[in-house]
Amino acid sequence: MDEALNSRIFMMSLMGIAFLIFTGVSFALLITYKILKKYSDIGDSSCDIKEYSRTGIHYNRMIDDAVTNEKYFLFADYGVDPYAEKKHNVPEVLLKNAERDKHIFGNRGQD
């Protein structure tokens, strides 16, 4: 009986110590991150979609409670490049660079 109690106390102590260490490490990580962010790492890429699009996203599909196999249907529906066949006028600089790349790397499938 005593042995069972002792091992229970031992397990509880271990869990307590693990909990203490986890809490200590978590807060130490958070504080270190906040300090480095403030003093060493300056500048965020925080541009909003509204800066580059007047209308924003036009949603074709918006399911909030999807089941896992719907992922297959989602990617089956959108898995083909809808613009693949479209032809464009390519600026001369890009064409020239592609020609140079062709010499160096071979043909990479330029239009």
Place this chain on the structure above:
Amino acid sequence: MAVLCGNCAGKLIFNPASQKLECANCGAGYRPEDVSDINTDVHSKYYDTRVYTCSHCGAEVITSDSESSTFCVYCGNPAIVFSRVSKEYRPDGIIPFKITKQQALEKIRSRFENNPIVPKEIAADFKLENMRGIYVPYWVLNADYQEADWITGTVKRGKHSETRYYSRAGDVKFKNVPVDGSRILNDDVSMRLEPFYLEDSREFDEDYLNGFYSNTSDMDLIDLRESASKRCHKLFADEVVKSIPKNARNVKIRDSIYWADIQDDPVYMMFPVWFLTFKYKGKPYTVLVNGQTGKVTGTLPWLQKRVWGIAIATFILVIAFIVSLFFVVKGGAAQIVTFFWAAGASMLLATSTISFTVGFNGLRRILKNLKLAQSEAMFNFVKRRQS
């Protein structure tokens, strides 16, 4: 090439403060639009440049006047040699420098000087000689964009949490998205320099380049599509996460597919950026300042001992606080002890888990940014893209 003063034939340099070309000898000022007709053929597809090559990192730096380059603006190495005179494609437009070299340096100093964790000897490198103004090539484009995302989030249901799945698909018409047109500058770095405001853009005139360096676009259509897709994906993903119901926590995009269709008329532009390069413990670092808005971006090295000290002190303080709280509560009434274990411990565990996630991911991001700030990493990135 070099534009000369009409009064004394002195060299003209573009001054961002006055937005004029100023003579170094007699101080006469000229609007770039006025002198261009005399010196250059604006109808030509090309303009003349002098190309310098860094023998250390392989970067090419271009000047349009007779100023010689003394060190590589990308890696800070002095082993930079004049390579050739070259004709480059004339960009469609340019945003001239608005922030002077002095102002850019002051902005860097104000962010990093008297900083408790940045080594003091670095401040000595914050000087005008280490700064270079470079016009970085950008493509400004319109794109039809389509993306589908598979997203997960955690929702509380009673005492338990469960994972929910969300599917989103949509399209956007993007307008005037800037995409960095140079392989040497990492896309993540150039993204942090944004925004650039196109209201200040002018028709390209090589006289704006006087006194500055420039780089030309070395991308082809495949590179541009890849960079544009990445840029649009970042904008789309940030927005799509906002569409997930507010009761979901820990929202993550698990899988995405996306396609960008760049319209026919991407515009080739030059955007102004100040580069400050220096070395610390043998490693090169670069801090950038947006030459139009003055936004500073970069990650500096830190005093490892001090940062470790802060982390360990926080660790000890948190543990001491919890242990002392435990003994205080233990001495109280039985109900308070029960309450502490039931509510206090679970709250602390939840807070710790969130702190761990935020802290761990944040530190990973900062270490990634630090690698990007070390320009040799930029160089490796270029090599990876080339291979």
